[in-house]
Amino acid sequence: MTKIRVHEYAKKVNKSSKDIINELGNMKVEVTNHMSVIDPETVTKLDKKFSGNSRNTTGTTNKTNNNQKSDRPAQRPAGNRQGGNNAGKSAPQQSNSGQTAAKGGANRTQQPANRSNQNSNQSNNTGAKRPAGAGNRTQGGQQAGTNQQPKQGQGANQARSGGGARGRGGRPPARGINQGRRRYRPAVPAQKIEKPLPEKITFYESLSVGELAQKLGKEPSEIIKKLFMLGVMATINQELDKDAIELICAEYGVEVEEEIRIDVTDLEIYFEDPDEEEQQPVNLEERPPVVTIMGHVDHGKTTLLDSIRDTKVTQGEAGGITQHIGAYQIKEKGKKITFLDTPGHEAFTTMRARGAKITDLTILVVAADDGVMPQTIEAINHAKAAEVPIIVAVNKMDKPTANPDRVMQELTEHGLVSEDWGGDTIFVPISALKGEGIDQLLEMVLLVAEVGELKADSSIRARGTVIEAQLDKGKGSAATLLVQNGTLHVGDPIVVGNTYGRVRAMVSDLGRRVKEAGPSTPVEITGLSDVPQAGDRFVVFKDEKTARQIGEARAGEALQEQRVEKTRVTLDNLFDQMKQGEMKELNLIVKADVQGAVEAMAASLMKIEVEGVNVKIIHTGAGAINESDISLAAASNAIVIGFNVRPDTNAKRAAEAEGVDIRLHRVIYKVIEEIESAMKGLLDPEYEEKVIGQAEVRETFKVSKIGTIAGCYVIDGKITRESGVRVLRDNIVIFEGELDTLKRFKDDAKEVAKGYECGITIKKFNDIKEGDIIEAYVMEEIKRV
């Protein structure tokens, strides 16, 4: 007889390699794996064991005396409900014999094959005693849960002593599960071929033990055992978390992937991962760059935009009457460039605040006769925060006072170093007024765009961003969209922000009706059910029904969200957000009275070290906190720190509207302390009461339905509509509550100052008398100064 490998022999006798390896183990013949060679002598022994197994159709089992781990097949055939039921209860008992159970696991999976194919030899008494003994089995199953798992030796004896003995304790408790699951199997099961393990399994959120077993092609009992060995007690229906799933799969060398279900109503997904059906952009082609022009007031942004449009748009587009739709497209050297024609960074940042990144490139206009100004710096920081490349257009070069070197010098301090000086920022001297240098500027735009490798696929359904939108008397809702990917067609079912519809008509920047618009093209569309907002995303869907569903769902969500305030970072919630892992970087904007203080503060703030969060200063400046600071803060989720400066009125209003946190200080170390404490979660908002004024009650009037009106005279400070009030009678507080109405003569007043008369009513209090003093107060947050 020639030498034969394990797997070859297994094939020959119609068994799995594992069976053979086990059998060899029982015979005390050592083999390492299925490739191991079996010597002829052993083969003969094996033959004795396996010979004629194909004739065996009785369902009896090959039992060896020392193979007590394989005692189970004899018990398995017809189903046993109790056995299954008991599985859970009995699982803990495995602890008595965890080792045995684990070792046995491998054998057990192959048992059915033994059962069907093997002729019984010296150990087949087990099987022989139970032809189709359902009764026995039921009992066995019931008892499995209540009996202790035997030690190996015991098991072997019990196996030999027949089904009954085994039923009382000869099987591992978890086997009940198998029995439960197999109750519909025929008494003589077909040969079981072990399923190959999958390479990878996927799951969503969690899997039950049963589901995991199914995915792995294993018996649940095997998984339960593995879990047990890992210290986890589980039942078949128990849900496993990601860690447990990964642990088990690692044991089998199977890869795990957690499925992330996509929220189809989130339009952002169509931008980040456009993996929606066939909508994956594959035919990527070059697309025109989208350019925003920014710069300080009066440095020539509008003039430049007009100059470019006038010189370029009309060329080759004779007859077109440019119309303002928020963006326009030109052609330079055969290539298109799209300009957003709302100059200034407000529009730019508003878009970014809404999560839309549409600008590929920024032209920073700096007047050569004026140099770098506060808004120039703001623009730089806005562009940097959005990671958009900057080309500097040094404007007004026609002026005799033009000093481009100064501009270059000053911009160096802000990280923009000209190529001439060894940096990588492109500077182009221009005169927007005279149209000089425009060609070079556009050439540079194309160059930077080329480096940026801007690509899009015009064959997919369109998606992009709203540049402007308004309600037009004649047209209804009209929105200028910038197509960022794909092609937009008339008739397309579209979701725009929280509204939807079908594109009824499209008008280009030249005022022409068009049927389609490709990547980077701005078009004005009509046909939406409502007016979207600038910065909203739009996505075209395959049919109107989907668009309507998603649009309506988004409108519903938006309504709900309106009620829930946006959670901007404030020092008070900073720690919570850090804890929730939402923040890794704390963005700060630092404004101070003098540049020296700005630098000192920025330097100290950068030194703060708190684990898990970095301080990033995204903008600094000397001077009052202005609206632009707030919009940058809102877009970048930053906190504004004012050192010896205050926000101006517009900034205050904007900060309130946007929920931007402004912290005002007069001592540097207090600023540092406050930020540090907030990062460590130590900051509690503190409030104190501040009395703002007193009014004396001179007369009272009782008016039905209104109650008592107190005719008062403000004797100190002022009374405001929002203040809390206390009623003092002979210096004793007799009531504390809220103002209801505050009137000057017949009109509602916001506040009434000292020396004036007013009428006051107090909520839920009518017992006002002449001579009472109404004290007004407000609760003020204590600024940590």
Ligand SMILES: Nc1nc2c(ncn2[C@@H]2O[C@H](COP(=O)(O)OP(=O)(O)OP(=O)(O)O)[C@@H](O)[C@H]2O)c(=O)[nH]1
């Ligand atoms: N001499 C000269 N004047 C220019 C040039 N560009 C713009 N100007 C003038 O500078 C002034 C301001 O120009 P705008 O284009 O309105 O400046 P802007 O940056 O758009 O200003 P805001 O819209 O207020 O932010 C106007 O009087 C322009 O005529 C130029 O290249 N040369």
